[in-house]
Every structure is written in C-alpha cells, then in structure tokens.
Amino acid sequence: MSIDTAITETAIDETRAEQASEDASGAAVEHVLRIVNDSAVGVLLSIAFQAGLLDALRDLPPATSQQVADAAGLDERYVREILNGLLTAGIVVEDSGRYHLGDEYVPFLTGSGVDNLARMARYLTLMGEATRKVVEKVVSGGGLSYDEYPMFNAWQAEESAAVNDVSLVEVIIPLAGVEERLVAGADVADIGCGAGHAINLLARAYPRSRFTGFDFSDAAIGTARAEAEAWGLSNARFEVLDIATWKAEGEFHLVTAFDVIHDLARPAETLAAVHRALRSDGTFLMVDLKADSDPARNASLPWAAFLYAFSTVHCMSVSLGQGGAGLGTAWGVQLAEQMIREAGFGAVDIVDLADDPFNAYFVARPIA
Numbered sequence: 001m002s003i004d005t006a007i008t009e010t011a012i013d014e015t016r017a018e019q020a021s022e023d024a025s026g027a028a029v030e031h032v033l034r035i036v037n038d039s040a041v042g043v044l045l046s047i048a049f050q051a052g053l054l055d056a057l058r059d060l061p062p063a064t065s066q067q068v069a070d071a072a073g074l075d076e077r078y079v080r081e082i083l084n085g086l087l088t089a090g091i092v093v094e095d096s097g098r099y100h101l102g103d104e105y106v107p108f109l110t111g112s113g114v115d116n117l118a119r120m121a122r123y124l125t126l127m128g129e130a131t132r133k134v135v136e137k138v139v140s141g142g143g144l145s146y147d148e149y150p151m152f153n154a155w156q157a158e159e160s161a162a163v164n165d166v167s168l169v170e171v172i173i174p175l176a177g178v179e180e181r182l183v184a185g186a187d188v189a190d191i192g193c194g195a196g197h198a199i200n201l202l203a204r205a206y207p208r209s210r211f212t213g214f215d216f217s218d219a220a221i222g223t224a225r226a227e228a229e230a231w232g233l234s235n236a237r238f239e240v241l242d243i244a245t246w247k248a249e250g251e252f253h254l255v256t257a258f259d260v261i262h263d264l265a266r267p268a269e270t271l272a273a274v275h276r277a278l279r280s281d282g283t284f285l286m287v288d289l290k291a292d293s294d295p296a297r298n299a300s301l302p303w304a305a306f307l308y309a310f311s312t313v314h315c316m317s318v319s320l321g322q323g324g325a326g327l328g329t330a331w332g333v334q335l336a337e338q339m340i341r342e343a344g345f346g347a348v349d350i351v352d353l354a355d356d357p358f359n360a361y362f363v364a365r366p367i368a
Helices: 003-051 053-059 065-072 076-088 103-109 118-140 152-175 179-184 197-205 218-230 267-277 295-300 304-321 333-342
Strands: 092-095 098-101 187-191 210-215 236-240 252-258 278-289 347-353 356-365
Touching (some): 003 053, 053 098, 076 092, 098 103, 118 152, 118 304, 152 197, 152 218, 152 278, 187 267, 210 218, 267 278, 333 356
Parallel strands (some): 187 252, 252 278
C-alpha cells in the first residue's frame, strides 16, 4: 500500500467516524425531544381524563371544540388547546373544525373499566406536583410522607376497585387454591388493605368466612368500615395497624397483600409477621408489580421507566420517609421471591395472568 493510499483511507475512516458521531448525536437529540414531547402528551391526557373530556368526546359525533366543551361542562378555550395537543399526537382526529377521538383509542382512554390507561396518566401529574419536594430529598436524603400525595389513596382505591370488581373472586383468589376452604369458613387477613374494597368483596362472596383488613391509615379504615356497613357485612372488620408490628400467631388460613409490600418501611419484618400469623397449612397470596430485579433486563419492559419514575417520586420515597428499606416499585420478582423465602415460607409459586401484564402473583405456603 502506498503512502498516498494510506493517507486517503485514513481520511475516509475519519470522515466516516465523524459522520457516525453526528448521526448518533442527531439520534440522541431526536430521542430526548420525543421523550419530552410524549411526556407532555401524558400531561394532556391526565388533564383530559380528570376533567371528563375524554368520555365526553367519546359520546359525541365529530364536534367543534365549543360543542365538546358544552357537553362536558368545560371552558372552550382550554378544551380547544387540549384537543389540538392530542391532535398532534394522533389521538384526536380533526376535520373541518370538528374533533373526535380516534376509534382505536376509545377502549383504552375512556370508561371506568380496567382497560382505561388514561388513569395511569394521572400519576404523571401527581409526580409533577411532588417533584420539587423530591428534588430536595435527592440532595438531602430521606423521603416524603403519604400526606404529601393527597390524591394518591383515592386514585389507588379506584384503580384497585376496577380490577377487583372484575377479577378478585373469579380469577385472583382461585390462584391460591382456597375456594373450598373459604366456602366452608376460614379466617382471612388483608394487609395494607387501604379502603378495604377487596376485603368487602370477599366477605360478601364468602359469608361463612371471617375477614380482617389492616392498614395504618385512619381515613382508609374509616372508608372500609363505611362500605362494610353499607353492604350489611357482619363478617368483615378493619383495624388500624402498622403491619410490621403484627403479633398474630397461627390464626389465619389466608393472608393477602395487594400491591403493598414494596411500599413498606419494613418489608422483611412484615413478611415474617405474615408467616407467623398463618396456620401451618395456610396460604399467603401476594400481588405486586412485575419487573426484573436486574435493572438491565427491564429495558425490554415497555413501562419500566414509568415504574422507576413513580418509585423515585412515591413508592421508594414514602418508605425512605419512614426510615425504611426503600425497596422501590421495580424491586423485581427475584428479590420478592427471595424475601418471601427468607421470611420462612417453604413453597413459593409465581403465577402470571394473561389479562394482567403489570403484576406478578405469588402463592406461598409455610411448608414445602
């Protein structure tokens, strides 16, 4: 190879390297802008959902922004701006000044059923409200209290109720294999029961069994008791309790924990308390968010970034705010199984439900 040829090839390689670097930089810029833009769409969806705009849009034929605003009882100028934002995102369609929701989006952005993903968008704005306080904690350490999230408990109760009304008795409880025992009469506890809707549903479905819900929130327990009274349930009761201090021993046939363990300040102590509270032939049914304990493996999970963001702003933070472990939302099925076993459980089965890609279902028993 001549010197001139070598020089030419070196120049070509340098040019290619520079072009590759420019292409990578351009792609990075596009990626970040797309993230920011999509996040803004999420904010618009949150506002539209909370204001009732999406359901109003679904129920109308193609309509002007004024007609949509009148139907929803909203201000036209805000409605028009939101509609135009959702138009640019391809969610809303516009023709001659008349708007309608894209047909393919209707099942997933409207209604009260479990398929309505617009409810998830609400948490984006909830995170936004708490961000400034979280930034302070990123610097100083520690975390926030549940009181910093005034809408969270109500939204979480609504979210859980939408799932439990459809699936709890018919789909979720059968995973534990305890239906016959519940029909005959069993003692059941739900830890971190919140507004208690799950306990009340089970108490109504299995009148011979006895159900107790535990939560440290006075307000949530008050809501749970009110629903039980309204339904005329004599087999459901609720107690205010920090479940990590639970002293029950061998009293329950079934203990449930729905999307709560990762939030707790003392999850290991709580799981140990659950193990003590169960009879030797009892069952622990835990439902928690499905992720991998190895963050690198979560890159393929479409909503992984949402889990980590919500963990930073809420789940991890409220645990750290109590001086707790701060497991985080994406603690993962591997760590969850490990902690359940370390609490003394001899058998742990992890079940996936085809209709619920967001959660993992753990069925654990004290003896193998």
